[in-house]
Amino acid sequence: MKFWFSKAAALAAMSLWLLAGCTGNAGGSGSAGSAASSPSTPTSASSPSNPASASNLSAESGPKLKVVATFYPMVEFSKQVGGAYAEVIGLIPPGVEPHDWEPSAKDMIQLKEADVFVYNGMVEGWAEKALNSVPNEKRTVVEASKGIELMQGLPEEEEEEGHAHHESSEESIMDPHVWLDPALAQKEVASIQAAFEKADPAHKEAYKKNAEAYITQLKQLDESFRTELKQVKRKEFVTQHAAFGYLAKQYGLTQIPIAGLSPEQEPSPEKMADIVNFAKEKQVRTIFFETLVDPKVANTIAKEIGAKTDVLNPIEGLTEEDKQKNLDYIGIMKNNLASMKKALNE
Template identity: 50%
Template sequence: MKFSKKATLGLLFSLTLIVAGCGQKSASDTNASSTGTGNAVSTESEAAKLNVQVSFYPMYEFTKNVAGDLAEVHTLVPAGMEPHDWEPTPQDIASIEKADVLVYNGAGMESWMDQVTGSLSNASLIQVEASKGINLLEGGEHDHHHGDSEATEDDHNHDHNQTNQATTEEHDHDHAVEVTSEEHDHDHDAEAEEGHGHDHGGLDPHVWLSPALAVKEVRNIEAGLAQAAPEHAEQFKQNADAYVAQLESLDQDFKAAVADSKRKDFITQHAAFGYLAQEYGLQQVPIAGLSPEQEPSAAQMASVIDFAKEHQVKTIFFETLVSSKVSETIASEVGAQTAVLNPIEGLTEEEIAAGMDYISVMRQNLEALKVALNE
């Protein structure tokens, strides 16, 4: 199913109207009917909270930490599902229609976004593009295969550092987070074509994997929630400040860990770590492109194998939510081990049960990188 097909989109919204209009209970109605009249006060309390829909896991984590108990935050992409090619059901669209706030990453990660939001009738819906104001990388802009292996750390370090290191204070003044489809469409023209719309003309959407850029996404979300509920703006700021402190601590730990590492390059399953590599002066060598579903060509495989042999790479990273076979194949070819480097596009049921979150998974990533960069 592709939303670029007008007939499909029309059918989808017809189904949405049926779902929304045929006696479907709201969340508060469901709570009241299932728990009885004794929960009237609780139901009123729930109704007073913001209804926030978010696209996928990192947006949930950032939004929940900013919102605290002032919003009900719901994730559209289910746990354990890879979000790049996920598309909303009529029920999902009905949920967005009833929301106060919609938070999404942007940069082409949610290929369905413009087609859905451009057809909603909820004129008061506040749309928060978390990556707004961040200088985005072109896909492959900081990917280094064996042909680039002689690049020095100084050659690689932060080519975009000056533009991408705008301070939070500079960014915070821009609270224009309510994005209309007309304002945003110029960034998404390529997504009308068939194929992997999330590649978005080659832009890399994985900004959340840099803790420094995650701070900027959190601040954008703070501004959006404050726009939706200005009476709680100070509480949102306090919540955001507390979470940003954790992200800044994580950022400092990454900087310290890679400062004296033996190597600066790492091989990963798909090109999700460009922003992290740029931030900390590392070289990402991806087996495949921006989408984890992209199959690498024979030439790409050979290139990575040559790089791994030339630089005596001992660890080939794979990730959760998708098959690890390609990484295992390369590891076997070069005599390396495999390990997880998690792009945090979603948590598995096991990770959720273990109480994992963005910070803890990123710290696992840090430990995995420390081992690989010092072998």
């Protein structure tokens, strides 16, 4: 176990002991003080994506389900399901790449006090140890990707050491990026819905209504991808890291990643040469990069083959620009679709 983890657990235990006299788990209410103190805390206000959530704003005031979610897709899906009945707190701040993020003592306290903890799985290599360090018998835990048929990482990715994803000598690294496939995102939303209903059965019908409304939008998004990518001229696309395997498989495309499952992984010179040769052979005219990682490698390859670059967003966190444009998961996915359609028809 890393030093950070034992230190964070010790600090969390001390903080909980000091706070025991004046605060505690609200049992579904969520402390307004703890929410306000977190810079990454989303509010429980509805998103434009979900009219059902908006309708719940007229619901009676009262204790809310305190939900702690890890990174942006989990936060957004939780907000869409919870509507006005849930206070959703995001652990990983906006603009931070989640693959190698680690919780602080303050984050451990949030986790301890949560009624529901939502995580994707595999991205959050720290989650299981963190949950065991701050036990809470009343807390409902949902691993949103559980039950989804996962894809394996590429061979060169499995050799990477020190990666944040689960790995062992007997087990291949699995690709965690299921949220980038709108069809699989629906399954993650359904898992979150089930967890909310278990933790707060009094508002079961509201959670069901909210989830159904959002899943309807995800189905429409899925159909847009299916229809608009069906007749593209080329099927291969080059992207900064291997985040789009599920999306590619769903819509009959081939992802050519520069790096592996970790966006910080540097490709070998041999891998760079292979990508350049492939791009030249296939006359690739766009190299995709992403928002939270330095695009220097993508820029290098694009310059080498005389191509341009464009954003293909893995939606691992919102940037300031995303927030200024009022973009959410569905909005960014629509932008991804437009970029892919353009590049694949060049």
